[in-house]
Amino acid sequence: MTASIFFAHVDRVLSEIESEGLYKRERSISGPQGGRINTVSAVGTREVINLCANNYLGLANHPEIVAAAKTALDEFGFGMASVRFICGTQTLHRDLERMIAHYLSKDDAILFAACFDANGGVFDPLLGEEDAIISDSLNHASIIDGARLCKARRYRFANGDMNELEDRLKEADAAGARVKMIATDGVFSMDGYVANLVAICDLADRYSAVVMVDDCHATGHLGERGQGTPTLTGVGQRVDIVTGTLGKSLGGAMGGFVAASQSVIDLLRQRARPYLFSNSLAPAVAAGSVKAIEIAQKADDRRRVLALHAERFRAGLAKAGFELLPGQTPIIPVMLGDAKCAQKMAAALDERGVYVAGFFYPVVPKGRARIRTQMSAALTETDIDFAIDAFKDAGVTLGLI
Incomplete structure (x- = not known):
């Protein structure tokens, strides 16, 4: 009886997490970490631009x-x-x-x-x-x-x-x-x-x-x-x-x-x-x-590329009308507020070839959901521009900008 109560409690908590739009789902990638990665899903494998790894210097597959x-x-x-x-x-x-x-x-x-x-x-x-x-x-x-x-x-x-x-x-x-x-x-x-x-x-x-x-x-x-x-x-x-x-x-x-x-x-x-x-x-x-x-x-060249990517991406999204948190680091949070909205935005970007993650409670405070983007020296200027365009298109489609 005690065990059944326990498992019913677990199922109830999971249902609540799902209904609140807070359920986190892991996604699979094949191959090494990098500025571009191969994601695996039911429809197959495809290459996407990765904006959510902590691979700041691009050394993960050096x-x-x-x-x-x-x-x-x-x-x-x-x-x-x-x-x-x-x-x-x-x-x-x-x-x-x-x-x-x-x-x-x-x-x-x-x-x-x-x-x-x-x-x-x-x-x-x-x-x-x-x-x-x-x-x-x-x-x-x-x-x-x-x-x-x-x-x-x-x-x-x-x-x-x-x-x-x-x-x-x-x-x-x-x-x-x-x-x-x-x-x-x-x-x-x-x-x-x-x-x-x-x-x-x-x-x-x-x-x-x-x-x-x-x-x-x-x-x-x-x-x-x-x-x-x-x-x-x-x-x-x-x-x-x-x-x-x-x-x-x-x-x-x-x-x-x-x-x-x-x-x-x-x-x-x-x-x-x-x-x-x-x-x-x-x-x-x-x-x-x-x-x-x-x-x-000795990686001053990589640090310089990283800083330029952050400046370019931040300027592009700010010009498009997204709310960004100010900062001087390669972490550029795109503020969306609602957890479900953050997940919809992440899914829309995934469809457009940009790999991001929505962050929401309890990782961040309630009402402060976001897409946390992270720049990497493994990215190119072409990658950054592609990602900016994807954000614009997804933002317009979802009525966020």
């Missing part, structure tokens, strides 16, 4: 990265079948950690299976019930979950509101917090906003707080040499802890990291549960990521 991964398969095998501290650490893993640390000008770095795990594991080993986490309201779900797993008191400030951040810091002081950690995305993934790291670091200095930045949507393509938002905003080493991913600009495979001072990394190796209880990254992923970082550091 031949040198693929070759490095293949070589690692021969030299180091397919998988580690172990966690790091038992028998799962190869020279490849330490090479990659040292490379990340050097790239981001930190003492050391520690690898995780994903940045979700990095953010999930970074707070609890470092903070206790005497401490406080002050978090931006638009931070990624992984930061929210990581903070919840920690015994530290939690405070939240409205996105980018420095006055409210200061109020929360004062509250934490008044409550007797031993350590205060300000946690923020470097780039807010659904909006494309860059965090005001100058003001955040100034407040951190004033209130003796530690600054942690999740730079998943910046490392590799923003700032000098792609070093991310601390470099982009000029705060540099005033950011104490950087978390990031290997699954976006840096090759696009998988894996996350924390880069920080030696003592912070040493403590995470001892106490971070997602690190201690998860398999090591596969050797091919580690080797490919090393090569990806080598390429990214």
Whole structure:
């Protein structure tokens, strides 16, 4: 009887998600990730322009990265079948950690299976019930979950509101917090906003707080040499802890990291549960990521193409009459408001050969549904112009512009 009640509840929730237009359906692609991809459906396979991957530098199918991964398969095998501290650490893993640390000008770095795990594991080993986490309201779900797993008191400030951040810091002081950690995305993934790291670091200095930045949507393509938002905003080493991913600009495979001072990394190796209880990254992923970082550091040409694509696409859609969120990143959200409208727009664009995804609650707040487009250096100017025309045609057809 209990089981039947449970499954009836599951079916009811799924029906509610469907009726509200919030049901997410996965689509299949054949072949590698790129500016153009092959999608698979009941009617067959066709090529489309891809505007919804995190493949900012276009490295996801770079031949040198693929070759490095293949070589690692021969030299180091397919998988580690172990966690790091038992028998799962190869020279490849330490090479990659040292490379990340050097790239981001930190003492050391520690690898995780994903940045979700990095953010999930970074707070609890470092903070206790005497401490406080002050978090931006638009931070990624992984930061929210990581903070919840920690015994530290939690405070939240409205996105980018420095006055409210200061109020929360004062509250934490008044409550007797031993350590205060300000946690923020470097780039807010659904909006494309860059965090005001100058003001955040100034407040951190004033209130003796530690600054942690999740730079998943910046490392590799923003700032000098792609070093991310601390470099982009000029705060540099005033950011104490950087978390990031290997699954976006840096090759696009998988894996996350924390880069920080030696003592912070040493403590995470001892106490971070997602690190201690998860398999090591596969050797091919580690080797490919090393090569990806080598390429990214020198990829000014790709960063320049990426910036030009973002400028061209943003100007084209704004001229057509779409509502866009302002920004300086390759993330360009096209605001539609209604979840069902976002899904209809995504379907209409798919019919016109442009691959996008509609985003809606609970990924974004209710009433703030959108098509989040993301530029890539793998695209061409012809691709960008084709996508602009497709948006115009679909927008007119659906009565959105």
